Amino acid sequence: MRIFNRREFLGGIGIGGLLASTGASHLFFNARAQGQGIGYDLLDPRNPANFTNPLRLPSDRGLLGMLSPSQNLTLTTREVTRELAPGVSAKLWVYESSEAGRTYENPILRMTKGARLDATLKNELSEKTIIHWHGLNVDWKNDGHPSYEIQPGETYPYGYSVQNRSGTYWYHSHPHGHAGEQQYAGLASLFLVDDEEETELSRMLDLNLGQTDIPLILQDKQFNNGSFAYTPDDDALLSGFIGDVVLGNLTINPFMDVSTRIYRFRILNASNARTYRLAFTSGAGQAPFSVIGSDGGLLEQPYQVTEVFLAPAERIDLLLDLSRYQVGDVLFLESLPFNPMHQEHEHGVPMTKFPVPDGGQFYILKLNITRSGAFDRGIPARLSEVSAMDTTGAAKRDFIFAAPSDIGHGGALYWSISGWTFEMDRAPVSVKKDSVEIWELINTELSMPHPMHIHGFQFRVLNRKGSPEQISRLAVDSSGLLPAETGWKDTVHVWPNETVRLAVNFTHGFAGEQVYMFHCHILEHQDLGMMINYRVG
Ligand code: C2O
Ligand code: CU
Numbered sequence: 001m002r003i004f005n006r007r008e009f010l011g012g013i014g015i016g017g018l019l020a021s022t023g024a025s026h027l028f029f030n031a032r033a034q035g036q037g038i039g040y041d042l043l044d045p046r047n048p049a050n051f052t053n054p055l056r057l058p059s060d061r062g063l064l065g066m067l068s069p070s071q072n073l074t075l076t077t078r079e080v081t082r083e084l085a086p087g088v089s090a091k092l093w094v095y096e097s098s099e100a101g102r103t104y105e106n107p108i109l110r111m112t113k114g115a116r117l118d119a120t121l122k123n124e125l126s127e128k129t130i131i132h133w134h135g136l137n138v139d140w141k142n143d144g145h146p147s148y149e150i151q152p153g154e155t156y157p158y159g160y161s162v163q164n165r166s167g168t169y170w171y172h173s174h175p176h177g178h179a180g181e182q183q184y185a186g187l188a189s190l191f192l193v194d195d196e197e198e199t200e201l202s203r204m205l206d207l208n209l210g211q212t213d214i215p216l217i218l219q220d221k222q223f224n225n226g227s228f229a230y231t232p233d234d235d236a237l238l239s240g241f242i243g244d245v246v247l248g249n250l251t252i253n254p255f256m257d258v259s260t261r262i263y264r265f266r267i268l269n270a271s272n273a274r275t276y277r278l279a280f281t282s283g284a285g286q287a288p289f290s291v292i293g294s295d296g297g298l299l300e301q302p303y304q305v306t307e308v309f310l311a312p313a314e315r316i317d318l319l320l321d322l323s324r325y326q327v328g329d330v331l332f333l334e335s336l337p338f339n340p341m342h343q344e345h346e347h348g349v350p351m352t353k354f355p356v357p358d359g360g361q362f363y364i365l366k367l368n369i370t371r372s373g374a375f376d377r378g379i380p381a382r383l384s385e386v387s388a389m390d391t392t393g394a395a396k397r398d399f400i401f402a403a404p405s406d407i408g409h410g411g412a413l414y415w416s417i418s419g420w421t422f423e424m425d426r427a428p429v430s431v432k433k434d435s436v437e438i439w440e441l442i443n444t445e446l447s448m449p450h451p452m453h454i455h456g457f458q459f460r461v462l463n464r465k466g467s468p469e470q471i472s473r474l475a476v477d478s479s480g481l482l483p484a485e486t487g488w489k490d491t492v493h494v495w496p497n498e499t500v501r502l503a504v505n506f507t508h509g510f511a512g513e514q515v516y517m518f519h520c521h522i523l524e525h526q527d528l529g530m531m532i533n534y535r536v537g
């Protein structure tokens with residue numbers, strides 16, 4: 001086994017700045033400073049009794065307020081101190097914005113398909129940044145390519161029309177080498193697109209965004225003896241930085257009062273590295289729910305399930321029918337235990353011991369049924385149309401995720417994509433504009449699951465092969481697809497030994513050659529170079 005020499009490694013790939021910045025506590029608990037003396041036992045998400053904090057629901061202002069911009073939107077990155085649970089505050093980095101006399105932080109943006117977004121990013125951090133609009137079809141100048149990063153004090157203009165169908169998209173910071181640090185500190189929120197189909201579904205099910213239609217952003221932080229600081233050690237850089245405190249909408253251990261009706265949850269995994277195995281449980285039982293949408297909007301039909309995996313950057317849109325419950329009943333949104341398949345540890349790097357390891361069980365959100373009412377709406381049998389992709393004559397390309405390598409980077413272990421690591425000015429892949437390609441993502445044995453994300457285009461999953469049993473038993477058809485993969489995706493989780501085939505249609509209407517990225521959305525992997533440019537010319 002090689003010693004993971006982080007200094008040489010980071011220096012070797014030109015992101016030595018990460019070292020300097022991770023030394024500072026950009027995000028930390030003030031609980032002790034306030035004399036509360038809150039220890040980990042009160043924040044432990046494995047204890048259901050800790051779920052006593054009202055879930056932050058998006059309102060019309062403030063942190064995670066909903067905003068439909070009617071003018072040029074200014075998003076200013078800055079540090080604020082906010083309460084994440086009563087008596088527990090932390091420093092966060094947020095996108096601050098104001099409109100019509102109201103101030104927003106990390107606004108949940110709501111746009112109608114076809115509308116134009118004009119926005120100015122203003123960098124008031126002490127380091128470079130840039131915004132990426134995750135899942136949206138935009139040209140590369142609007143995509144947050146790190147070559148457009150801006151320095152402290154600078155601004156960046158965005159302007160594009162929203163081409164995507166309705167769906168749960170998101171936006172977050174994307175500077176090279178600092179994505180993990182900045183998203184961990186808070187720079188991420190949702191971008192919801194509405195269209196007629198969406199409006200019709202909400203009307204049919206009598207759903208109200210922020211009340212019965214709940215956007216839910218999941219993140220985990222490391223308690224670290226009362227400090228929330230982003231301090232990945234060598235293990236965390238290799239295996240991903242996971243936390244033992246779990247937040248829903250920037251609320252630690254949240255609860256929500258609900259009534260006996262259908263609720264919609266649009267869940268984003270905005271964690272740096274943690275995968276969730278989501279289920280709704282009451283006592284020992286699992287409540288069925290219906291998956292209705294994924295990264296790129298509604299599926300053709302609902303799929304009734306009792307669990308879904310949600311990897312970093314993925315979104316799941318689901319309906320939970322509580323009409324058969326009674327006042328006084330309690331459910332939990334929970335992450336069930338699973339095998340995290342960290343087979344990279346065959347390389348001799350020990351798993352860091354956390355109270356809540358990757359794949360460990362914990363609770364996420366408590367649902368208290370406090371009201372009952374007549375509810376007579378049912379889930380429609382058909383939701384949308386998801387056209388098949390024509391792959392006749394499609395070019396085929398393979399990408400291999402091998403065991404981490406220690407060659408050529410000062411003896412450090414790092415992940416790559418077919419042996420490539422990120423170089424700002426080099427695009428190892430060139431795709432013909434307006435063509436369809438089949439991308440085969442091959443994960444190998446001494447590896448770990450990698451949530452792979454393609455910028456610029458939503459894709460379709462054609463099939464999964466070699467899936468571990470915990471995944472294959474959830475497949476909805478003989479090609480191994482999971483319910484969410486019957487729709488449009490921009491991020492796909494590839495487990496060790498799996499081969500996942502995607503179809504991507506690279507048709508775009510932008511002038512000139514575009515340069516996008518393909519990367520792992522475990523942010524430590526992305527920051528250390530498990531990312532490549534691809535050109536669409
Ligand atoms: Cu959400 Cu390039 O990432
Ligand atoms: Cu993206």
Ligand code: CU
Pocket residue numbers: 415449450451520521522525530
């Ligand atoms: Cu990865």
